[in-house]
Amino acid sequence: MTINSAIKRRIIKPEPRLSDFVENFWMIENTSDSPHDIVVLPNGRFDIAFFYSPEESFQITRIGLETEPAKGSIPPKTLLFAISFKLLAIEYLLDVKAASIVNTVDPLPTDFWGITKDDLSDFECFYKKVSAKMISLIKPNIDPRKQKLFELIYASNGAMSVKELSEKVFWNSRQINRYFNDHFGISLKAYCNIVRFKESLEHIKEGRLFPELNFTDQNHFIKEVKRLSGVVPKELFKDKNDRFLLFNTQPEE
Structure with missing residues (x-):
């Protein structure tokens, strides 16, 4: 780098x-x-x-x-x-x-x-x-469900499924997605994918160019990194200039 x-x-x-x-x-x-x-x-x-x-x-x-x-x-x-x-x-x-x-x-x-x-x-x-x-x-008076939801998203680095998150915070997944789309403009799953990608950047920065956070396989990992960064993990690791x-x-x- x-x-x-x-x-x-x-x-x-x-x-x-x-x-x-x-x-x-x-x-x-x-x-x-x-x-x-x-x-x-x-x-x-x-x-x-x-x-x-x-x-x-x-x-x-x-x-x-x-x-x-x-x-x-x-x-x-x-x-x-x-x-x-x-x-x-x-x-x-x-x-x-x-x-x-x-x-x-x-x-x-x-x-x-x-x-x-x-x-x-x-x-x-x-x-x-x-x-x-x-x-x-x-x-x-912060809604404790919302507070817990974000704690879980960040603690798991976005790797938990919508179903798991919904069950742990006792909040219907449809209602969560409505909240996310209304307030943030994206779905919960899309947001979790971004959080997972962000954490993967730390791995890539260290030269670990393989999936570690609940990606389906290496191909899925490469596609997600390229979709959200515009480049494949190897090029991202080099971070030219x-x-x-x-x-x-x-x-x-």
Whole structure:
């Protein structure tokens, strides 16, 4: 795997009060004078990104749940701080429906949550400021079935069947799928496939190019990886020029 030294990155895990809603806080900085081409991979999350570059000034965007790979570029001298949200945040923290933002990037007001360009000068301070804001927004009385459902999905890395999940949370599978389609724009099975793919990327990153998470066989594994990344596992492992953004946001720390 080729590592681009011009791309700086870091990740911080959320504090316990936010663990049901946030996967991580991450930053990427392109320190070079050239744009850096990337491929954004589906990871079962949606993001709010705060970034500044001389070309585009200060912007805030909401990046919807991805169900397919998307090509992009990080402009020269760009600094980006972002929050990756778990799906439960849509209903109990942000009060939006993700079904309308699947595979989309939407601008947010430049005063969103009171974050300004100056807050991008220190990642730790940014983390503390937005954490405090989000904690104040969490709604009470979270449905325990939904909480348990997502716990099982993430704990099993998306490898549990819809039937197993339904039985364990005592929630009809049709009702679960209606909830997923209404709130997130995809079925539960489709979402679990994305979570499983995301976890498989960690195996691929280590050179383990074979199925480990309840794929039918090697052919099924290769097809799923190619469907969700655009390339076969071998090419993904090489990650020429550090292109794949999901790898970029998971540094070894």
